[in-house]
Amino acid sequence: MRIILYLGKGGVGKTTTAAASALRCAEMGYRTLVVSTDIAHSLADSLDRPLTGLPQEIAPNLFAQEINVVEEVHRHWGEMQGYVGGALRRQGMSKAVAEEMAIIPGMEEVVSLLHINQQAEEGHFDRVIVDAAPTGETIRLLTVPESFQWYMGRLSSWNDPTKKIAGMLLKRFVPDKDIFSGLDNLVEGVKRLQAVLTNPELTSYRVVLNPEKMVVKEGARAVTYLSLFNYPVDAVVVNRILPGLESNGLGEAFVAAPSGDPYMARLQEIQARYLGEIERDFYPLPILRSPWYDTEMVGVERLEILGRALYGDRDPGEVLYKGQPQQIIEEGDDFVLKLPLPNVELEKVTLKKRGDELFVSIGNFKRELLLPTVLAQRAASGAVFTDGVLSVRFPPAGGATPAVRAAETNGTTPK
Numbered sequence: 143m144r145i146i147l148y149l150g151k152g153g154v155g156k157t158t159t160a161a162a163s164a165l166r167c168a169e170m171g172y173r174t175l176v177v178s179t180d181i182a183h184s185l186a187d188s189l190d191r192p193l194t195g196l197p198q199e200i201a202p203n204l205f206a207q208e209i210n211v212v213e214e215v216h217r218h219w220g221e222m223q224g225y226v227g228g229a230l231r232r233q234g235m236s237k238a239v240a241e242e243m244a245i246i247p248g249m250e251e252v253v254s255l256l257h258i259n260q261q262a263e264e265g266h267f268d269r270v271i272v273d274a275a276p277t278g279e280t281i282r283l284l285t286v287p288e289s290f291q292w293y294m295g296r297l298s299s300w301n302d303p304t305k306k307i308a309g310m311l312l313k314r315f316v317p318d319k320d321i322f323s324g325l326d327n328l329v330e331g332v333k334r335l336q337a338v339l340t341n342p343e344l345t346s347y348r349v350v351l352n353p354e355k356m357v358v359k360e361g362a363r364a365v366t367y368l369s370l371f372n373y374p375v376d377a378v379v380v381n382r383i384l385p386g387l388e389s390n391g392l393g394e395a396f397v398a399a400p401s402g403d404p405y406m407a408r409l410q411e412i413q414a415r416y417l418g419e420i421e422r423d424f425y426p427l428p429i430l431r432s433p434w435y436d437t438e439m440v441g442v443e444r445l446e447i448l449g450r451a452l453y454g455d456r457d458p459g460e461v462l463y464k465g466q467p468q469q470i471i472e473e474g475d476d477f478v479l480k481l482p483l484p485n486v487e488l489e490k491v492t493l494k495k496r497g498d499e500l501f502v503s504i505g506n507f508k509r510e511l512l513l514p515t516v517l518a519q520r521a522a523s524g525a526v527f528t529d530g531v532l533s534v535r536f537p538p539a540g541g542a543t544p545a546v547r548a549a550e551t552n553g554t555t556p557k
């Protein structure tokens with residue numbers, strides 16, 4: 143079984159890409175489920191078929207579903223919070239603290255994921271394609287299982303009657319009543335889910351982009367955080383590429399056939415700039431490309447065309463890249479950011495840091511990176527480039543080191 147999640151900023155083409163990928167998988171003979179977790183569902187519009195909360199077969203091998211647990215969870219969880227808060231107060235806890243304790247952050251998200259995982263298992267699907275909510279929410283969703291486990295750890299200190307009530311209420315909205323028949327079992331379920339979602343053999347994350355500034359930025363941030371939490375990103379999709387653009391695949395894109403219309407020609411220039419930037423900033427992730435069509439890409443026929451553009455003869459369910467596009471390791475009190483870079487000339491590495499942005503230049507090669515908060519709070523003290531990997535060192539903040547400063551380094555290592 144393979145789970146593939148498409149994420150990205152609103153409107154870039156996540157639903158379209160997810161639907162097209164699912165169709166392609168189904169055509170290749172894999173039993174496929176495409177499921178949307180975005181509250182603003184548009185999967186039915188994209189496939190041009192009415193959908194419900196249960197998987198429906200809409201083409202040979204292809205099942206589709208718009209999951210909607212948010213309301214259900216709100217209803218039952220609200221009720222449970224009331225009970226739990228009351229029980230805690232009776233144990234002598236102050237009202238404010240009791241109510242605070244009874245809020246479990248991200249419950250809806252966890253339940254959505256649990257549903258998907260359960261369906262994947264029960265439906266015996268070879269492929270589960272997830273059309274996710276816009277990036278910010280999805281990242282929150284994916285980081286929830288961890289904070290959720292931490293929170294549940296705290297709950298296990300509750301006394302038995304409270305847990306029993308909580309367990310009874312949980313039964314109403316978690317998918318499998320036997321598996322999740324209590325808090326402890328729910329914790330187990332979430333742990334298993336976490337294991338599935340971080341296993342690169344089972345799950346892949348693909349960030350959908352358009353060649354434009356804000357979209358690329360948000361996409362870069364998504365890769366940063368997914369990597370930080372060990373979620374395996376295996377490709378980026380660049381959707382809506384204008385005709386007439388070419389690139390060498392290594393960060394140099396240009397307008398090969400400029401449009402006669404000056405308005406279009408300027409748009410081509412802008413796209414060429416961001417195409418190049420995408421190839422540099424998302425290296426070493428493979429890039430899947432789809433053109434900007436002059437029709438709306440809805441309905442099975444057009445989605446098939448888009449799927450062919452993206453994958454050619456390839457199988458969308460393959461693991462397209464193995465390894466971490468970036469990694470943070472601890473060395474004593476330092477953090478070291480490891481970043482694979484293409485074959486650049488070994489020259490002086492220059493780092494500039496501004497807030498959470500890190501600008502790396504090696505000779506003519508330039509790359510921009512969005513740092514997770516944990517690194518953004520520190521200053522970079524130096525960088526070395528060895529065996530295709532750039533290592534940037536971040537000593538602890540404080541002391542004489544200013545939190546934000548531009549760092550010049552001498553860190554080249556000749557081979």
Ligand SMILES: Nc1ncnc2c1ncn2[C@@H]1O[C@H](COP(=O)(O)OP(=O)(O)O)[C@@H](O)[C@H]1O
Nearest residue numbers: 152153154155156157158382433434435438439
């Ligand atoms: N490559 C493309 N060419 C033309 N129209 C596209 C393309 N990709 C997406 N669209 C259209 O753009 C709109 C938004 O796409 P959608 O997949 O719903 O975005 P998202 O799910 O990211 O919000 C839809 O109407 C879709 O048909």
Ligand SMILES: [Mg+2]
Nearest residue numbers: 156157180184
């Ligand atoms: Mg969508």
